[in-house]
Amino acid sequence: xxxxxxxxxxxxxxxxxSVAFWCNPISGHATLYWYQQILGxxxxxxxxxxxxxxxxxxxxPKDRFSAERLKGxxxxxxxxxxxxxxxxxxxxxxxxxxxxxxxxxxxGQGTRLTVV
Amino acid sequence: xxxxxxxxSTLSVQEGDSAVIKCTYSDSASNYFxxxxxxxxxxxxxxxxxxxxxxxxxxQRIAVTLxxxxxxxxxxxxxxxxxxxxxxxxxxxxxxxxxxxxLIFGKxxxxxxxx
Numbered sequence: 001x002x003x004x005x006x007x008x009x010x011x012x013x014x015x016x017x018s019v020a021f022w023c024n025p026i027s028g029h030a031t032l033y034w035y036q037q038i039l040g041x042x043x044x045x046x047x048x049x050x051x052x053x054x055x056x057x058x059x060x061p062k063d064r065f066s067a068e069r070l071k072g073x074x075x076x077x078x079x080x081x082x083x084x085x086x087x088x089x090x091x092x093x094x095x096x097x098x099x100x101x102x103x104x105x106x107x108g109q110g111t112r113l114t115v116v
Numbered sequence: 117x118x119x120x121x122x123x124x125s126t127l128s129v130q131e132g133d134s135a136v137i138k139c140t141y142s143d144s145a146s147n148y149f150x151x152x153x154x155x156x157x158x159x160x161x162x163x164x165x166x167x168x169x170x171x172x173x174x175x176q177r178i179a180v181t182l183x184x185x186x187x188x189x190x191x192x193x194x195x196x197x198x199x200x201x202x203x204x205x206x207x208x209x210x211x212x213x214x215x216x217x218x219l220i221f222g223k224x225x226x227x228x229x230x231x
Contacts, residue, residue: 042205042221091159107159
């Protein structure tokens, strides 16, 4: 079974520039998450999708971050404009979804963003 | 909201010894507690989990215990091997939201197993 695919693996941009990350979840997984992992910390949820609808985006800095999941499969996360404190690894995860208590979340390898 | 504290931040053990990592959580209504292993350059991988209706769960060399009264849970790794070296994260799922991915993570424990 193919895992969660993310691209690019690494990205270096200057502050105030824009950047986009792409995620392809495991086939058949209805729920998709974007997490931000700052160096030395645990992942922090940014946004959760159920199919193509947003379930939770309470911790997404909406003035600069946006995410979409058109057609309920792939997703993109965008930062515009980037700040130095956005330097982190951005992890995408997916799960079967719904209220099932057996729905494990699988993580991709992440995109390491460096803002200079 | 939920808050998860994890200790220690670093742990060094000799190969063959046991390792214990402890976490506390603040929301007594949290009902799912997974542990993830993250190797350098990779995403977190689930290694074991426990639900609030169970006190202990074991899978070969790995075990997790949950004390709901004290609101803490622990990861136990026995007979450690060099390949166990990684960063381990505990997490808790608050009661809101249906899916397992809406997790609050601890800050991680860097485990080093010396041959």
